[in-house]
Amino acid sequence: MSLRQAYEAELRKAQAASDAAGAPRREAVERLRAFYDLIMAEGLPDTSLEVEFREEELLIDPGAIMITVRVTEQGGFRLFYEIKRPDAYATTEIPAMNTIDDLTRVIACLLVQHR
Numbered sequence: 001m002s003l004r005q006a007y008e009a010e011l012r013k014a015q016a017a018s019d020a021a022g023a024p025r026r027e028a029v030e031r032l033r034a035f036y037d038l039i040m041a042e043g044l045p046d047t048s049l050e051v052e053f054r055e056e057e058l059l060i061d062p063g064a065i066m067i068t069v070r071v072t073e074q075g076g077f078r079l080f081y082e083i084k085r086p087d088a089y090a091t092t093e094i095p096a097m098n099t100i101d102d103l104t105r106v107i108a109c110l111l112v113q114h115r
Contacts, residue, residue, distance in 0.1 A: 023075075024073075024074055024075025025056075025071055025072070025073055025074075025075055027075055028071045028072070028075040028076065028077065029056050029071050031100055032053075032056070032058055032069060032071060032077065032100075033053060034100075035058070035100050035103065035104075036051065036053040036058055039051050039060075044111070048062075048063070049061060049062035049063070049111070050062075056070065056071045057069065057070050057071075060107065062111055062114065062115070063084075064083070064084060064114040064115070065081050065082060065083050065084060065110060065114045066081065066082045066084065067079065067080070067081045067107060067110060068080045068081070068082075069097070069103060076097060076098045077097040077098070077102070077103055078093065078097065079093065079094045079097045079103060079106060079107075080092065080093050080094075081094070081110055083114070094106050
């Protein structure tokens, strides 16, 4: 085996390992994008919220709060919400967001609480 062949074989192994390591994150981005598409298709009859998807982040702005969902390296999600107040913004993270169902339940609850 020549140096070039050995180099190319090692390069393929490194690329395969990198692809495998990034798979959970890519899959989570796809799930989050599908969730965004579902929100846009169904809409919410009771609110006039603004929804935006930016690369790997979902932003939901119903007015009183701003909800941000980010993808983690492990393929889960981080959900933050900011209560919009003129005197001070307060940011809170909701832990243990692993599935779209988790996100759906928490976001629905936040929308009702802060309508």
